[in-house]
Amino acid sequence: MDRLKSLFSLLLITASVMGVLRVVHVSIPMVFPQTRQGLVDVGSLAEVRRLAGFAPLLPAYRPALLGEQAATMTFAYHPQPTFVIVWRAGDQYLSVTQQQGGPMPDHPPLAQPLEAVPGSTWWIDGTRSRVILERGQFWILIETSLPPRELTRFADTLTPY
Amino acid sequence: MGIVFYAWVHRVGLPSGRTKRLLLTLLLVLPLVTAAIPGRSDLAFAERVAWFNSARLADVPLGAGVYLYHVAWFLAGLLIVLAIWQEVLPSFRHPRSAQADLPEWLLPQVRERSGWERCGVAVSPLSSIMLATGGWPGRPRLIVSCGALVSLSAADLSLAIAHEHAHWIQGRWWKSHLLFLARLIQCYHPTALWAFREYCVEEEIACDAVSVAGRDPAPLVRILLRIYQETDPRDVAARSALRKRVDVLMNGGPRDNALPAATIAVAAGLMLLVLPWIV
Structure with a gap:
C-alpha cells in the first residue's frame, strides 16, 4: 500500500508540474506573440494582420493556372516577422516572402535592378526567377518557376490585402 | 524534473540512504x-512537438531591451563561476602539508586498511580538526591536520580515519568522481548543482554509517x-551538512532500502x- 501511495504521489506531482509547464507554454505566446518560435501555419489572410501586425502585400496579378487559393501560408516571428505565401500547380509555383525590417535577404553579387521597377534586385537561379523589392519597412522576395518577365507584373501589382 | 523529485522526496519523507543516492544519481545522469536524443534540439520539435519549450519563456521581454x-x-x-570557484579550484588547492611532522604510530594505523597499503599520509599545519583524502585509486593520500592530532583521542582519530577510508571502498571514489563529471557537464544548471551537493552530503552520511558500523555513534x-x-557561521552549507549528518547518526543511521x-x-x-518532451 505504501509502495502504491509513493508511486501515486510521484505521478500526481509529475502531472501537476507538467500541467503548469503546458499552461506556461501555451499562454506565453498569447500574451507575448513574439515569443513563439519557428513557423506558424496561417489559416486565412485576415489572420496575418492579427499575427504580424501588418497587412500582407500580394500581387493582384496571378496567372490563372496557379489557382485562386494559396497552397501554404506561414508566418515566422524570428529572426524578423516574416509572412510567406505560396501558390502552386504541378511544377509551377509563385512564392511571396514579406519580411518586416532586418537586413536585405541574400542575393548573388551579379543580381541586377529590374527595369522600370524601383528598389528591385533580380536574378535567375536555374529554372527559378527571383526578385527582391524594398517597399517601405518591408523586404519582399518574389520567387517563381514562371518565365522571368512575370516578375515585373508581380512587382507592379503588389497591393496590401 | 528537479522540482518533481524535490517535492516527491519531501512528500514521502525519504530518509537518507542508498535509495536517495540512487535517485540523485538518476537526476544527474x-x-x-535524454539531451543526446537526435532531433530534440530542432526548432520544429521544440515548437510543434515538445510539451514545453523553454525558449518561449526565455524570450519574454522584461522591458528596456x-x-x-x-x-x-x-x-x-x-x-x-560558482562551480569553478567552489568545486574545481579546491581540487588544485591542497591543504599545505608536510611528511616530516608525521607521528610514527599514524602510518601503520592508516595502511592496515584494505586498499590503503600504499596510502601516503601528510600533516597539515591547520589548528582546526580536518581530515581529507586525495590522490587516485591505488595511490591515495590522507591529510590530517595538527588540530586533529592534538585534540582527538586515538580512538576518535581511528574513527575519523575509518570515515575517510569509507570514501575509497565499495566503488565510492569512482561513483562520486563520475557524477562530478556529469555535474561539470551541467555546470550551468541549478538542478545539477543541487543534486550533486545533496549527493555529496548523502555520501558523507553513508561513510559515517560505515565508520560506526557495529559501534556506538x-x-x-x-x-x-x-x-x-x-566552522565559520557564514559557511551555512557546511554547517547544514554537518547538522544533517549528526541528525542521521542520532536517529539510527541511514535507511538503505x-x-x-x-x-x-x-x-x-x-x-x-x-524529460525528452521538455526542451
Missing part, C-alpha cells in the same frame, strides 16, 4: 541521456559537533518518458 534569457544567461554564468557525533563549532526497487525503476522510467 538521465538528463544527459532586456529579455528573460538575459537573466537566465546571467544566472547560468553565475553558476559556472556517539564519539563520531561528538567529533562532528566539534567540527561544527569550529527506503523504497522498493520497482518504485525507483518506475521513477526512472517516468523521468525518461517525460
Whole structure:
C-alpha cells in the first residue's frame, strides 16, 4: 500500500508540474506573440494582420493556372516577422516572402535592378526567377518557376490585402 | 524534473540512504541521456512537438531591451563561476602539508586498511580538526591536520580515519568522481548543482554509517559537533551538512532500502518518458 501511495504521489506531482509547464507554454505566446518560435501555419489572410501586425502585400496579378487559393501560408516571428505565401500547380509555383525590417535577404553579387521597377534586385537561379523589392519597412522576395518577365507584373501589382 | 523529485522526496519523507543516492544519481545522469536524443534540439520539435519549450519563456521581454534569457544567461554564468570557484579550484588547492611532522604510530594505523597499503599520509599545519583524502585509486593520500592530532583521542582519530577510508571502498571514489563529471557537464544548471551537493552530503552520511558500523555513534557525533563549532557561521552549507549528518547518526543511521526497487525503476522510467518532451 505504501509502495502504491509513493508511486501515486510521484505521478500526481509529475502531472501537476507538467500541467503548469503546458499552461506556461501555451499562454506565453498569447500574451507575448513574439515569443513563439519557428513557423506558424496561417489559416486565412485576415489572420496575418492579427499575427504580424501588418497587412500582407500580394500581387493582384496571378496567372490563372496557379489557382485562386494559396497552397501554404506561414508566418515566422524570428529572426524578423516574416509572412510567406505560396501558390502552386504541378511544377509551377509563385512564392511571396514579406519580411518586416532586418537586413536585405541574400542575393548573388551579379543580381541586377529590374527595369522600370524601383528598389528591385533580380536574378535567375536555374529554372527559378527571383526578385527582391524594398517597399517601405518591408523586404519582399518574389520567387517563381514562371518565365522571368512575370516578375515585373508581380512587382507592379503588389497591393496590401 | 528537479522540482518533481524535490517535492516527491519531501512528500514521502525519504530518509537518507542508498535509495536517495540512487535517485540523485538518476537526476544527474538521465538528463544527459535524454539531451543526446537526435532531433530534440530542432526548432520544429521544440515548437510543434515538445510539451514545453523553454525558449518561449526565455524570450519574454522584461522591458528596456532586456529579455528573460538575459537573466537566465546571467544566472547560468553565475553558476559556472560558482562551480569553478567552489568545486574545481579546491581540487588544485591542497591543504599545505608536510611528511616530516608525521607521528610514527599514524602510518601503520592508516595502511592496515584494505586498499590503503600504499596510502601516503601528510600533516597539515591547520589548528582546526580536518581530515581529507586525495590522490587516485591505488595511490591515495590522507591529510590530517595538527588540530586533529592534538585534540582527538586515538580512538576518535581511528574513527575519523575509518570515515575517510569509507570514501575509497565499495566503488565510492569512482561513483562520486563520475557524477562530478556529469555535474561539470551541467555546470550551468541549478538542478545539477543541487543534486550533486545533496549527493555529496548523502555520501558523507553513508561513510559515517560505515565508520560506526557495529559501534556506538556517539564519539563520531561528538567529533562532528566539534567540527561544527569550529566552522565559520557564514559557511551555512557546511554547517547544514554537518547538522544533517549528526541528525542521521542520532536517529539510527541511514535507511538503505527506503523504497522498493520497482518504485525507483518506475521513477526512472517516468523521468525518461517525460524529460525528452521538455526542451
